Amino acid sequence: MGETAVEVEAGGRRVTVTHPDKVFFSARGETKLDLVRYYLAVGPAALLGVERRPTVLKRFPDGAEGPFFYQKRAPARRPEWVGITTVTFPSGRHADELCPTEVAHLAWAANLGCIDLNPWAVRAEDLDHPDELRIDLDPQPGVPFEAVRAVALGARQVLEEHGLAGFPKTSGSRGMHVNVRIQRQWGFTEVRRAALALAREVERRLPTMATSAWWKQDRGERVLIDYNQNARDRTVASAYSVRANAQGRVSCPLDWSEVADVEPADLTLATVPTRLAERGDPSAAINDVAYCLDSLLDLAARDERDGLGDAPWPPHFPKQPGEPRRSRPRSA
Numbered sequence: 045m046g047e048t049a050v051e052v053e054a055g056g057r058r059v060t061v062t063h064p065d066k067v068f069f070s071a072r073g074e075t076k077l078d079l080v081r082y083y084l085a086v087g088p089a090a091l092l093g094v095e096r097r098p099t100v101l102k103r104f105p106d107g108a109e110g111p112f113f114y115q116k117r118a119p120a121r122r123p124e125w126v127g128i129t130t131v132t133f134p135s136g137r138h139a140d141e142l143c144p145t146e147v148a149h150l151a152w153a154a155n156l157g158c159i160d161l162n163p164w165a166v167r168a169e170d171l172d173h174p175d176e177l178r179i180d181l182d183p184q185p186g187v188p189f190e191a192v193r194a195v196a197l198g199a200r201q202v203l204e205e206h207g208l209a210g211f212p213k214t215s216g217s218r219g220m221h222v223n224v225r226i227q228r229q230w231g232f233t234e235v236r237r238a239a240l241a242l243a244r245e246v247e248r249r250l251p252t253m254a255t256s257a258w259w260k261q262d263r264g265e266r267v268l269i270d271y272n273q274n275a276r277d278r279t280v281a282s283a284y285s286v287r288a289n290a291q292g293r294v295s296c297p298l299d300w301s302e303v304a305d306v307e308p309a310d311l312t313l314a315t316v317p318t319r320l321a322e323r324g325d326p327s328a329a330i331n332d333v334a335y336c337l338d339s340l341l342d343l344a345a346r347d348e349r350d351g352l353g354d355a356p357w358p359p360h361f362p363k364q365p366g367e368p369r370r371s372r373p374r375s376a
Contacts, residue, residue, distance in 0.1 A: 050077065066107065071290040071292070079159065080155060086317055096145060099141060101156060195267040200300060
């Protein structure tokens with residue numbers, strides 16, 4: 045029987061890893077300790093995506109292929125050095141969530157069974173104004189990854205035409221993400237509105253590949269551009285997050301030159317630390333410039349003048365003025 049606990053060093057902290065020999069990823073037999081060591085190896089780059097952000101704990105106590113649960117509130121029994129911040133949900137409830145500021149926080153979360161890191165799009169110092177526009181590309185069943193690549197490149201073109209620079213990454217699952225650092229001038233509603241306008245524009249240009257349709261029956265075999273990931277309290281796996289699959293695939297930042305040929309299966313917790321050490325972090329400059337959303341919001345206003353109103357919100361949100369209930373009536 046393996047050890048019941050070991051300690052690892054993380055930026056001057058000592059982090060206890062319980063059940064270090066428990067297999068978390070069956071494809072190659074990586075353990076919980078391997079997961080912790082991965083986050084230590086990519087620590088500064090992984091911290092870049094979550095630093096000072098409220099972060100939901102998504103816990104897989106039995107590994108990537110076992111059941112999981114979300115824990116929005118950080119455990120009451122935690123080291124005194126673990127950072128937290130208090131957030132409010134649409135329901136009006138509050139929670140003290142993990143707020144990483146150092147690599148040891150990532151190792152501590154991994155020991156809890158948090159395979160991926162799920163931060164909000166805000167920083168602790170201003171929880172009402174996002175500093176990140178998130179483009180989440182989610183292929184529907186049967187859609188090949190080639191379509192995801194094409195839609196990502198289409199999104200890049202729209203962003204650049206509106207004076208914005210995006211940073212692409214694999215999702216670690218079936219899709220891709222593109223993140224844009226933005227000025228903290230707009231609330232969640234306006235950032236979501238900008239994301240919806242972008243999604244509709246990409247859909248107009250790539251109608252057989254991309255869709256902004258929220259209702260599943262309207263999406264077809266296309267890539268959903270999930271504008272609702274920009275609503276308040278929504279989270280997306282951050283850069284360098286390992287994802288919960290047998291291979292331990294990673295949500296890995298890319299250069300745009302890599303997007304057309306990237307193979308997500310090549311980017312795992314076994315390969316990404318070496319890639320990062322040899323090539324550096326393609327998303328390292330994401331904080332260098334915070335962009336203005338005015339041009340995308342002008343596009344949103346044009347859509348609204350053309351008769352395109354709001355689109356459905358996530359189901360746990362209160363009904364919004366002008367929000368369509370369904371895109372078409374239910375079948376009889």
